[in-house]
Amino acid sequence: MEGHTAGSYARGMADQVVEADLDEALRSRGYRVTAPRRAVWEALELAEGHLTVEEVHRATATVGYDVDLASVYRTLSLYEQLGLARASRLGDSDANHWELAHPDEHFHLLCAVCGDVDHHVGSLVASIRAHLDEGHGFAVDDVELTVTGRCARCRGTGTERSG
Amino acid sequence: MEGHTAGSYARGMADQVVEADLDEALRSRGYRVTAPRRAVWEALELAEGHLTVEEVHRATATVGYDVDLASVYRTLSLYEQLGLARASRLGDSDANHWELAHPDEHFHLLCAVCGDVDHHVGSLVASIRAHLDEGHGFAVDDVELTVTGRCARCRGTGTERSG
């Protein structure tokens, strides 16, 4: 199951350092550091996987500051704009799923059976960039790659969906 | 601009053949062939690029049968389920964009400046499949890859958005 898959990429740095990064990232661009913004940040940090906006909203309450849903939306958009967070559509859901941005290029492996989302870090995204940039004159800004299928645990169980 | 990019992948087959494919695809699975379903199909066929549901709706009127918006949604979902059509989120829009499914693995190149969407057909998707399937025990069902950046015409114009 491990391989190149990184399930806990965000860990490994002391939380204070990341906290400081938030302050710096906001202030250096002229944005204010506020309690709601800290709470959203902490909610994303604590989360193991991807959170919907609703889940972030609920999570902020558990970290001590119940941020209004509209403000969660505004804050997440700001973080995306600043390159601090990232949204992706996963599964059948209409809702976006959010996670902290991480430095390495990565993509999502979505298991259609158990619903798990794994992060896959590797050279694939980089090679996509290189291929397009050098060979086709396309200047790549962003690569969004989601692979759906059956994970190692679930393969062999057929094509049935969870339910 | 050309390269491996296929802007008119759907052309090249006689339309009657594709028409017959629709009838066959529906009837063989127990679904009925109706005027609305034909109209949605024709709308997708005539379209050069990707259409929003609203655009498909408008297009059905021009091919002679004004299909209700709700029915367009239902029909497109059916086509997706049957593997006849494919939806993707493109750009900032909340709305899905639809296109006829095509046999070759492909992905989308979205230009952030001019908004153009090009289809890129190549071995990349296949190599992604192979990499995950053989190396990581993940049985790949579907690869969704969208690359955002600046196309050959627009690169050099900076990072400004259209508008």
Add this chain to the structure above:
DNA sequence: TTGATTGCAAATGCTTTGCAGCCGC
């Protein structure tokens, strides 16, 4: 102080659904 930011509530926009009538098979 001062204007960015928030909470609240209403609005927006895409998509889904209930239901009665219609039409392909």
Add this chain to the structure above:
DNA sequence: GCGGCTGCAAAGCATTTGCAATCAA
């Protein structure tokens, strides 16, 4: 004729926005 399919209208849900009060700098 039967049952799937459609149109219509209303509902559902994620997301955005207007505005007055609040709070970081």
